[in-house]
Each structure stands twice: as structure tokens, then as C-alpha cells.
Amino acid sequence: MKGAEAYVNDQWQSSGLADLPRGPDAHCVKLRFIVPRDAQFTGLLTRICEVAQRHLYEFYRGREVTHKPVVGSVVGDGSGDGIELEFTVAPE
Known part of the structure; x- marks a missing residue:
């Protein structure tokens, strides 16, 4: 079974981690990963x-990073294999 680190590393570009917003203002960051429904x-x-x-903490050093509850296709709208x-x- 594939682990969490592998999902994040394998989908770095497509998830949005490679294109994070910059600047001192507050940001809302949405990342999307493809995780097969049967593996969720x-x-x-x-x-x-x-x-x-953890990667966001590293990118936005010294800034607070919080997250909303995880939503997957199984617990969300049931439409596919993605999690958001x-x-x-x-802000700085």
C-alpha cells in the first residue's frame, strides 16, 4: 500500500505544492491529491x-498554518478518487 509521503511527493506538481502563493498577506491554499477510493x-x-x-510550514517559515477538516471522495461528495x-x- 502506498503511504502518505509517497502520495505527496508523487503529486507535488499536480497537487498545487509546486505553485504556492507568495507574499506577506494571508493565503488560502487548496491542494488536491488523487487517492483511489478503495485506498481512502x-x-x-x-x-x-x-x-x-509540514511542507507548508517549511515554505511559509515562521507563519501559522492551519487546516480545515480533510474531505475525500468517500466522505465528501462521492464523485471520484480525489481528496481536497x-x-x-x-500573514507575516
């Missing part, structure tokens, strides 16, 4: 969120 379970989704948040993560980055 709470622990994996939570861990992917933690890994992504939404983070708020505090």
Missing part, C-alpha cells in the same frame, strides 16, 4: 494532510 481511509487522509502541512485539503496561512 481516515488514517491515510489525515497523514497526507499532516505531510502537506484546505489550509489557511497567517
Whole structure:
């Protein structure tokens, strides 16, 4: 089974991590990862969120980064294999 680090690293470009907003203002960052429905379970989704948040902390050094609850296709609208993560980055 594929782990959270692998999902984040493999989908760096397509998730939005490669194109984060810059500047001192607050930002709302939405990341989208493709995780097959049959592989989606709470622990994996939570861990992917933690890994992504760690990368945001590194990118936005010294700024508070918070996240909204994880929404996957199984727990969300049931439309597919994607999960959407939404983070708020505090201003400098």
C-alpha cells in the first residue's frame, strides 16, 4: 500500500505544492491529491494532510498554518478518487 509521503511527493506538481502563493498577506491554499477510493481511509487522509502541512510550514517559515477538516471522495461528495485539503496561512 502506498503511504502518505509517497502520495505527496508523487503529486507535488499536480497537487498545487509546486505553485504556492507568495507574499506577506494571508493565503488560502487548496491542494488536491488523487487517492483511489478503495485506498481512502481516515488514517491515510489525515497523514497526507499532516505531510502537506509540514511542507507548508517549511515554505511559509515562521507563519501559522492551519487546516480545515480533510474531505475525500468517500466522505465528501462521492464523485471520484480525489481528496481536497484546505489550509489557511497567517500573514507575516
